[in-house]
Amino acid sequence: MARGTNGLGVQVEDLxxxxxxVGLPARGKSFIAQKAQRYxxxxxxxxxxxxxxxxxxxxxxxxxxxxxxxxNPVGERLRRAAAEDAVDxxxxxxxxxxxxxxxxxATNSTKERRGWVxxxxxxxxxxxxxxxxxxxxxxxVLANIRDVKTTSPDYVGQxxxxxxLDFRNRIRNYEKIYRTIDADGDEDDLxxxxxxxxxSRVIISRIQDYLQSRIVYxxxxxxxxPRSVWLSRHGESLxxxxxxxxxxxxxxxxxxxxxxxxPELVRLSVGDDRPLTVWxxxxxxxxxxxxxxxxxxxxxxxxxxxxxxxxVCDGCTYQQIQDQYPDDFRARDEDKYNYRYRGGESYxxxxxxxxxxxxxxxxxxxILIVTHQAVLRCIYAYFMKKDQARSPWMNVPLHTLIxxxxxxxGTEEVRYPAGIDAVSTWRGKGSTAKHEQPTExxx
Amino acid sequence: MARGTNGLGVQVEDLxxxxxxVGLPARGKSFIAQKAQRYxxxxxxxxxxxxxxxxxxxxxxxxxxxxxxxxNPVGERLRRAAAEDAVDxxxxxxxxxxxxxxxxxATNSTKERRGWVxxxxxxxxxxxxxxxxxxxxxxxVLANIRDVKTTSPDYVGQxxxxxxLDFRNRIRNYEKIYRTIDADGDEDDLxxxxxxxxxSRVIISRIQDYLQSRIVYxxxxxxxxPRSVWLSRHGESLxxxxxxxxxxxxxxxxxxxxxxxxPELVRLSVGDDRPLTVWxxxxxxxxxxxxxxxxxxxxxxxxxxxxxxxxVCDGCTYQQIQDQYPDDFRARDEDKYNYRYRGGESYxxxxxxxxxxxxxxxxxxxILIVTHQAVLRCIYAYFMKKDQARSPWMNVPLHTLIxxxxxxxGTEEVRYPAGIDAVSTWRGKGSTAKHEQPTExxx
Numbered sequence: 001m002a003r004g005t006n007g008l009g010v011q012v013e014d015l016x017x018x019x020x021x022v023g024l025p026a027r028g029k030s031f032i033a034q035k036a037q038r039y040x041x042x043x044x045x046x047x048x049x050x051x052x053x054x055x056x057x058x059x060x061x062x063x064x065x066x067x068x069x070x071x072n073p074v075g076e077r078l079r080r081a082a083a084e085d086a087v088d089x090x091x092x093x094x095x096x097x098x099x100x101x102x103x104x105x106a107t108n109s110t111k112e113r114r115g116w117v118x119x120x121x122x123x124x125x126x127x128x129x130x131x132x133x134x135x136x137x138x139x140x141v142l143a144n145i146r147d148v149k150t151t152s153p154d155y156v157g158q159x160x161x162x163x164x165l166d167f168r169n170r171i172r173n174y175e176k177i178y179r180t181i182d183a184d185g186d187e188d189d190l191x192x193x194x195x196x197x198x199x200s201r202v203i204i205s206r207i208q209d210y211l212q213s214r215i216v217y218x219x220x221x222x223x224x225x226p227r228s229v230w231l232s233r234h235g236e237s238l239x240x241x242x243x244x245x246x247x248x249x250x251x252x253x254x255x256x257x258x259x260x261x262x263p264e265l266v267r268l269s270v271g272d273d274r275p276l277t278v279w280x281x282x283x284x285x286x287x288x289x290x291x292x293x294x295x296x297x298x299x300x301x302x303x304x305x306x307x308x309x310x311x312v313c314d315g316c317t318y319q320q321i322q323d324q325y326p327d328d329f330r331a332r333d334e335d336k337y338n339y340r341y342r343g344g345e346s347y348x349x350x351x352x353x354x355x356x357x358x359x360x361x362x363x364x365x366x367i368l369i370v371t372h373q374a375v376l377r378c379i380y381a382y383f384m385k386k387d388q389a390r391s392p393w394m395n396v397p398l399h400t401l402i403x404x405x406x407x408x409x410g411t412e413e414v415r416y417p418a419g420i421d422a423v424s425t426w427r428g429k430g431s432t433a434k435h436e437q438p439t440e441x442x443x
Numbered sequence: 444m445a446r447g448t449n450g451l452g453v454q455v456e457d458l459x460x461x462x463x464x465v466g467l468p469a470r471g472k473s474f475i476a477q478k479a480q481r482y483x484x485x486x487x488x489x490x491x492x493x494x495x496x497x498x499x500x501x502x503x504x505x506x507x508x509x510x511x512x513x514x515n516p517v518g519e520r521l522r523r524a525a526a527e528d529a530v531d532x533x534x535x536x537x538x539x540x541x542x543x544x545x546x547x548x549a550t551n552s553t554k555e556r557r558g559w560v561x562x563x564x565x566x567x568x569x570x571x572x573x574x575x576x577x578x579x580x581x582x583x584v585l586a587n588i589r590d591v592k593t594t595s596p597d598y599v600g601q602x603x604x605x606x607x608l609d610f611r612n613r614i615r616n617y618e619k620i621y622r623t624i625d626a627d628g629d630e631d632d633l634x635x636x637x638x639x640x641x642x643s644r645v646i647i648s649r650i651q652d653y654l655q656s657r658i659v660y661x662x663x664x665x666x667x668x669p670r671s672v673w674l675s676r677h678g679e680s681l682x683x684x685x686x687x688x689x690x691x692x693x694x695x696x697x698x699x700x701x702x703x704x705x706p707e708l709v710r711l712s713v714g715d716d717r718p719l720t721v722w723x724x725x726x727x728x729x730x731x732x733x734x735x736x737x738x739x740x741x742x743x744x745x746x747x748x749x750x751x752x753x754x755v756c757d758g759c760t761y762q763q764i765q766d767q768y769p770d771d772f773r774a775r776d777e778d779k780y781n782y783r784y785r786g787g788e789s790y791x792x793x794x795x796x797x798x799x800x801x802x803x804x805x806x807x808x809x810i811l812i813v814t815h816q817a818v819l820r821c822i823y824a825y826f827m828k829k830d831q832a833r834s835p836w837m838n839v840p841l842h843t844l845i846x847x848x849x850x851x852x853g854t855e856e857v858r859y860p861a862g863i864d865a866v867s868t869w870r871g872k873g874s875t876a877k878h879e880q881p882t883e884x885x886x
Contacts (some may be wrong), residue, residue: 009773205644210806217660220647248786250837282783309752340725343691343757349746353796363653430845 015211016094018121019103022114022132024178025171026144028135028198028211031408032219033255036131037134039218039358042351045100045211050090053154054105056082062154064171065314070176087117091124101215102126109178111187118190124215126227129212131194131219132181135317137197140224143173179207196262198224221363224408229361229383230269230276230368231402235259236422239315240398246314248283254420258399259289261418264295266368278368280356282307288371297368304353307372311344318432333429336392349375350378358382373425380404383411393429395438398416458654459537461564462546465557467621468614469587471641472576475662475852476548478573482661482801485794485825488543490656491731493533495549496597499525499794505597508612513619529558544658552621554630557814561633572655575624575661585666588614590851601732616880620772626725641667664806667851670824672804673712673719673811674819674845677728678702679865682758683841686866688756690751691726697863701842702732704861709736709811712820712859722800722812724748729813740811747796750815752789761875776872779835790835794821816868823847826854836872838881 019036021029033049040047053312059078060067063350067075078208082108093099106397110112114130120127135141145167155163181192182205202220235255246263251259278299280286283306290299312352313321322329322443325342332339340346354375361367361379369379373396381391383404396402401416447588452878455616462479464472476492483490498581502521503510511520536542551557554726557573564571566600578584586609624635625648637646645663650656693703713719721742723729726749733742756771765772768785775782780822783789797818804822812822816839825833826847839845844859869881 141505201648203644203646210803213664213806221656246786303788303795343689344748352746356799360653363656 005101009277015209016100017102017212017215018094018116018117018126018128019101019215020091020108020117020128020130020203021105022130022181022192023134024109024110024174025167026141027133027135028144028289028408029107030134032131032195032222033103035222035291036101036219037103038382039198040101040135040215042358043355043389044348044351046098046105046241047101048090048093048099049103049105052083052086052104053078055085059155062156062158065166065173065327068170068173069174076375078155087120090124092124095124101211106265107174107178109174111179114181114190115185118272122311127208127212128191128343129207129215130181130190130193130347133193134180135198140198144408151409156352185269189290193219197221208420218359218362221359223363224406225365228270228403228405229366230266231261231379231404232289232368232370232400233373233376233396233398234283234289234370236398238287240425242317243317244315245318246310246316247341249285251285251288254286254399254422255289257420258418258422260292261420262289262401263292263294265416265418269401269403269414270366270368276366276368278370279305279369281307281372281375283307283372286372286414289311290368290370293368302357304357305369305371306374308347308350308374309341310392311341313344318427322432329432336391336429337388340395347374347388350374354382385410386414395424395426397438398425445651449468456654457839459543459569460655460658461533461537461560461569461571463551463557463571463820464546464548464657465572465573465624465635466577467550467552468610468618469584470576471577471587471667471851472550473636474667475574475576475665476546477852478665479544479658479662480546480618481825481828483544483658485801486798487791487794487831489541490544490546491533491536491542492546492548493529495522495526495529495547498528500596500696505599505601508609508616511613511616513616516836525599534563534569534821537569538744545653548652550617550621552617554622557624557630558615570655571634572650572658573624573633575621575635576640576641577637577639583641585781587851594861596850597793613616635660637656638662661802661805662803664802666806669848670694670809671713671846672809672822673709674847675705675732675813675843676816676819676820676839676841677726677732678705679841680728683866683868686762686868688761688835689753689759692728694728694731695794697842697865698728698732700863701861701865703735703861705732705844706735706737708859712844712846712857713809717809719809720807722748722814724750724811724814724818725816729815733811733813736811738776745800747800747812748812748861749795749819751790751817752784752787754784756784758786760804761870765875779872780831790821793817797825827856828853833839838867838869841868858873 012253016170021030021033029053037047037049041414056079060374063075081224086104086106090102090104099377108117108356117126145164148279163198181187181190181194189206191206191208193213196202199222204216207216234251235258236252237249237255238252239249239424241252276297277295278290280290280299280301282301287301290326313325326343337347340349377394380386380396382438383406386394397422399422400417402414403414405412424436424438428439454736464476466472473494480490480492499522505520510517512518529547529549531549533545535546547560551560560592589608622634624637626632632649633652633690634649634655639645642665643661647659650659677694678701679695680698681695682692682694684695709719719740721736721740723733723742723744725744725746730744756768771785779789783792819839820834822839823829823837823839826849829837842861842863842865846857846859848855867879870879
């Protein structure tokens with residue numbers, strides 16, 4: 001009897017899938033692949049991207065556009081070999097390496113190539129979900145080309161203008177053979193998601209199970225409009241002063257000071273003109289922290305943003321927990337991500353209930369979230385790709401506004417300390433200190 | 444500053460939408476409309492269906508297929524008048540009646556008619572989400588025709604064979620003018636979901652906001668394969684014996700007896716051959732109740748199925764709650780659906796966390812859920828269309844297996860009592876009784 005433990009709340013042990021990217025160069029395939037990988041890993045679903053370009057670069061590090069010409073037999077042989085190596089590694093990982101979602105990041109731009117991937121996967125008992133990004137918006141493609149020429153290992157150290165020109169020629173070579181999925185109804189049996197013009201239209205065909213459905217829904221909700229996410233903990237609370245966890249305490253005087261200062265920090269970081277939506281938890285310390293923000297900001301309370309539920313330990317100090325529940329205290333230190341407080345939650349549980357928040361964040365533009373230490377750690381870990389063993393130990397200081405700006409290849413972070421003192425609520429592994437200065441590693 | 448309180452956890456006060464059904468007769472439009480309405484209402488989002496056929500029947504109760512012929516000016520005038528009346532009522536409800544999602548249930552089978560609905564809604568400041576069901580599977584259409592001829596008010600009291608023939612002629616009249624959305628790229632600017640062959644393929648175009656996205660995701664997950672959902676509370680627990688709520692108690696001896704009996708009840712109701720997936724909460728009383736079920740059934744624990752969190756009242760008897768928190772006790776009696784225990788949850792909160800469970804139930808086939816009183820009430824209310832004021836007072840006896848079978852026009856229910864005594868855990872409004880016999884109304 002299998003027990004599901006991943007962040008979808010559903011067992012996926014028996015559901016494995018190869019996500020096969022499809023599309024011309026500069027259509028955001030790698031962006032989609034890395035977002036999907038991160039989302040799944042955050043949900044504890046083993047996911048790994050296999051980038052055929054990386055395999056090809058082993059034999060041919062910086063080829064010119066000619067390498068990608070349809071009439072270049074050497075280039076074609078090497079590209080085919082790279083695809084074979086990538087698929088071999090992916091299938092090995094999926095069948096014997098504990099993998100659940102393998103993402104094959106390549107153009108896969110012909111019906112023949114897709115058929116070959118499908119056959120290879122079928123022979124290994126793995127289903128394929130094809131994800132095509134089709135974009136005819138010239139401006140978007142050009143923006144992506146500019147991005148690629150400055151970041152792709154194929155063009156490192158080269159003249160940017162020359163690189164852009166060569167890359168456009170490479171795309172032209174692919175255009176000669178590119179065929180969108182099911183162009184003439186002859187790939188009618190494929191399971192696929194076709195994303196057109198960055199999501200303004202999508203086609204979804206023959207989705208077979210829950211895992212595929214979740215991946216598709218997540219990818220449908222992605223957008224690439226510029227935006228930021230601001231994160232803040234509530235101001236210092238009366239419980240923080242006492243070193244007690246949980247509860248629904250009011251702000252301390254210094255916490256009130258932070259609440260009054262927050263509008264200024266936000267103005268500094270956001271500017272005056274950008275409309276912002278503010279999300280808080282349902283607990284009074286986050287609501288009070290957000291209450292001086294401009295009245296034209298929409299505010300919304302989410303129960304899903306409430307602090308990790310400490311169950312029977314709610315309202316205790318760490319010292320009390322260690323005294324009353326020494327085994328629990330030790331177990332939590334050993335595996336903080338998975339430890340579930342008696343009658344309460346684990347970090348893993350919090351991630352599950354935050355999944356709709358992440359989905360809505362992906363759909364949204366500028367959002368400010370005022371929430372709690374454990375919840376903030378989970379959201380931060382999603383954007384900054386922190387792993388589960390470390391994220392519960394991360395230091396997130398009070399009285400600090402954090403700005404996260406997702407970019408094509410990662411997330412930028414800026415921190416704005418309010419300059420208002422607060423107790424540290426960080427506790428190191430193996431310690432019971434009430435107020436402790438975070439170690440280097442937790443910063 | 445608006446505060447969201449509906450079951451999506453997101454404010455929808457400013458997002459209103461008209462869901463415009465599109466498709467030939469017998470394509471499941473009314474089924475889709477009523478599912479969407481129920482889902483939204485369950486999430487506390489005001490949703491209402493406006494069925495043009497019901498308006499038309501006011502002037503023409505049982506017309507023959509000729510009425511729907513394109514060259515019948517009287518029929519066309521009456522049908523047009525019915526559509527106008529339905530749209531008038533819908534827009535009035537959306538703009539001044541507190542409505543959020545209006546569902547226009549009609550064929551809307553021409554580009555002109557869709558343009559007219561779009562213009563009417565735009566003039567009232569309401570966005571349109573077109574939902575087309577396109578089905579070319581003859582067997583499915585015929586099954587639906589059989590269904591319609593026996594249930595449609597248009598054919599009540601008529602000879603079934605005659606009715607089916609007439610209905611097929613009516614469909615032929617619509618086929619003459621039917622045009623699928625954006626057939627030639629000339630309805631490219633519409634926001635739409637096109638469901639083809641009952642979901643095997645969907646096209647989603649220009650979805651604009653979260654509310655539309657949630658409706659689309661829900662409708663994508665519907666299927667019409669026959670299936671049932673079985674519900675059971677855990678066996679009687681030691682807390683039940685003491686009249687205490689919450690906690691994580693073990694089963695009582697009679698609860699153990701129920702756990703051993705459950706496989707027999709399930710075999711009786713499900714049969715031997717159907718594969719069943721069993722969902723429990725993470726609390727020991729549901730896991731223990733499910734532990735004698737056949738080992739080939741997949742079992743899965745969901746935190747989202749845990750009992751309503753009674754916060755500070757966890758582990759108390761109702762008498763203790765009344766003594767210690769008399770105001771809370773009274774407030775809960777007055778509005779049990781919205782009352783949130785201090786540090787705990789309301790029924791409304793439970794519905795929010797059950798939303799992914801409902802989504803997954805819609806996607807799934809046969810599922811047995813072993814869960815808790817409040818959670819079971821919420822799931823039951825979804826399927827049986829119970830309203831929020833009543834569902835928290837509903838009696839769900841211990842030691843009883845409930846089978847729900849969704850049909851096109853509602854859900855069938857069968858109850859299998861195990862014949863093993865248990866305390867009643869039902870409490871009437873205004874009472875503090877530990878063991879009380881449910882009133883007639885709660886049954």
